[in-house]
Amino acid sequence: MRENIHNGDRLELTVDALAFGGRGVARAEGFVFFVEGALPGQRVEAQITSVKKRFAEAETVRLLESGPHDVKPFCPHYGKCGGCDLQDMDQAGQLLWKRRFVSDSLSRLGGEETPEVLETVPSPDSLHFRNKMEFAFSGGGSERNLSLGLHKRGSDESIVNVEACGLQSPLAMDIVIRAREFCRDSGVPSWNPRTRKGLWRFLVVREGRATGQVMVHLITSAGPGAAVARALGAQLMEALPAVTTFVHSERRAPSAIAFGERVVATLGPGVIEDEVLGIRYRISPDSFFQTNTGAAERLYAKARDYAALSGEQTVWDLYCGSGGLSLVMAQAAGRVVGFETVESAVEDARANAKLNGIGNCEFVAGDVRDMIASRGERPDVVITDPPRKGMHEDVVQAIAKAAPKRIVYVSCNPATLSRDVALLSQSYRLVEACPVDMFPHSAHVECVALLELK
Structure with a gap:
């Protein structure tokens, strides 16, 4: 079919899925179309903007039939501003597809045949939620x-x-x-x-x-x-x-x-x-803090549940930032060691521990790869919350060598989460993953996953 498709062509397409990133996915005669501004269940007239070897990109020109989760956007800037990309999908649809993003990614990239992915935890507020x-x-x-x-x-x-x-x-x-x-x-x-x-x-x-x-x-x-x-x-x-x-x-x-x-x-x-979760945080101008306070509580609570601490364990918190998860874990751990590259974030973490009177936390600054590889101790639990690019392969290897009983992986990118799960699969099994809707009306999804030593 590729030979018959050219830039500028207009086609009628039925959208049957949502790609990670928010574009609709349509298929015709074995060819895949990624359609900007289209949602699952819709039939649209779309104009081709780019033709590749195995797929084409297109933009919606006209809506022909509505889908089951269509709603009217609430913002006058929607479609022009890049802050949102799913305002025209209801909350039920957003939660459903974010769960599918995680599940599909773990299957395709993580090598998990039937990953256990829980229903997406909704944000307490879908409007005015950003701090x-x-x-x-x-x-x-x-x-x-x-x-x-x-x-x-x-x-x-x-x-x-x-x-x-x-x-x-x-x-x-x-x-x-x-x-x-x-x-x-x-x-x-x-x-x-x-x-x-x-x-x-x-x-x-x-x-x-x-x-x-x-x-x-x-x-x-x-x-x-x-x-x-x-x-x-x-x-x-x-x-x-x-x-x-x-x-x-x-x-x-x-x-x-x-x-x-x-x-x-x-x-x-x-x-x-x-x-x-009862922990007070000092936030400086450039320090990291979850942008949705209500959803962060649900994310941290799930991570705490997965850690299954009883008061004696040693916990490593990789990419700890200003100590968000470290301080939550410290309430039920024997000791927590937070590792972070950014010195100013470590200073914030230490200040936050002092602010809350928490004395069983240690925060160290430097390259995470080097620090955990040379640590010379075995943690019971590793918490990791890496940036979107995921963990460096050396960090994955250092975790596997340290052999904690459990790994609690907090991720803002299902693709790199899945890649790292695959890298750890020789030593660890994925128990389950839980998506959290940290960013309503956006295709982004946060996720917390539990891995256990085989």
């Missing part, structure tokens, strides 16, 4: 065309001026709108990655859902701009008393990452606090 969002600047200057919002779907440069967002709190949206107007009125342009000139780069809003504390983190280019940045912070804190701290950081690196390299100024304490 952190990153907003990007573009444009500005004398023309007052400055934008502050989220990236346009499919673009790394174009910014949608978000006026309403169902993922964040109304307060966070108020902060964004006020900051946008201030920066427009300032006449100062945003950072231009091509010319490497301009000031404004990112605005990050973080909220402590249990404490009500709010941090605004402004990231600018390096150089003149401290005075106008401080003025923005002062204005926000005066107008919105809920904003308890404002941090201005500089970033010299051209890469578009909302991460400050040097703190220039701080109004207020410079940190906020939040709480998960």
Whole structure:
């Protein structure tokens, strides 16, 4: 069929599945089509955008028949903004397909014939659930065309001026709108990655859902701009008393990452606090903390259940960040050792242990591969929560050599989870996996899996 398909062609397709990432999957005469903007059960008119050897990519032009989980999107920016990709699917459909993402991945990539995958644990809230969002600047200057919002779907440069967002709190949206107007009125342009000139780069809003504390983190280019940045912070804190701290950081690196390299100024304490499962966490501007506090409680509780601690075990927590899972495990473990590459995250973890009066945790900074390979002890349980790329093969081998009785694997990427499960399969069996809906209205899925020594 490939010979008869060309870019620009329009076809009527029936969508029968959802691919990881949110595109609809349709099949015709043995050929596979990945269709942007289409959901399972729908019949659509689609335009071909790319033809490969074994599949084609397409975009939905017109909906011909609705599917069983179709709903009307709640956001006026849906389809333009890249923040969501499943707002037009109901919650039941989202939970079903996220479970299938994990199951299919473990079967295809993990070598598990019939993986035991539980039903997806829903987020307690499907609206206003995010405690952190990153907003990007573009444009500005004398023309007052400055934008502050989220990236346009499919673009790394174009910014949608978000006026309403169902993922964040109304307060966070108020902060964004006020900051946008201030920066427009300032006449100062945003950072231009091509010319490497301009000031404004990112605005990050973080909220402590249990404490009500709010941090605004402004990231600018390096150089003149401290005075106008401080003025923005002062204005926000005066107008919105809920904003308890404002941090201005500089970033010299051209890469578009909302991460400050040097703190220039701080109004207020410079940190906020939040709480998960009775553990208090100090959150600094660039520290990692789960973006959905309610769903994080359910994720951590499942991980704690899988660890099955009785008060005597030694636990290793790999990629421990600021100690989120370590401190939860410490309540029922003999001792916990957290390993983390980022020094500032380790400092946060130590501060969080002190904040909660937890003394059976040790946190060490350095390359995770080297540290666990040279540790010279056998843990009873290993907790691992790696980045999206999963664990390095050397880390997998070091875990297998240490031979813990149980591995609790927390993953934000079913593909790399499945790959690592396959690498561990000679020594460990996958007991079960539990998806958690950390990001409603998105195709992303968090998952916690239990592996036991054979």
